Amino acid sequence: MDKIRYPIGTFEKPASFQEEDLKKWIDDIRQLPNGLREAVSGLNAEQLNTSYREGGWTVAQVVHHLADASMNAFLRTKWTLTENVPSIRPFDENAWAETIDARSLSVDFSLRLLEGIHGRWAQLLESLAMEDFQKTFYHEGTKATVDLYTLVAMYAWHGKHHTAHIQQLRSRMGW
């Protein structure tokens, strides 16, 4: 296992879902914007433009990537709740991380996006009944049917995974 690339390990789909797991994941989703803001606080432009690993995204690209991923995940959640097994399309995360907004804008744009998205998302998830989390979408990329439980668990992991990239870089560099 590459600890720089996977500081908290890879995502493992939980074998079963308990109400307390769900509460914890929703809490992780709610906390992500604050934790991320703290992880980048005080970094200067040069530090924000430093790759978290050899050949990897810069700190700023990681922040913009989190906004890209959460925008998609929030839409997937809404489609799953409002349509019958909607078909969702993947997005090319590497290509999205290379467009001009993700390469040049202040991270503050994406931090504010994440605050808005995660605030709405956590509130929505908290309002659902347990059986709502069994609703599914069809992922056109992996050709798999995915339930809402798995999406929520995955994004709880995803936020912590990328925040840890930044925290680990800071600790390695002594920032």
Ligand code: NI
């Ligand atoms: Ni990611």
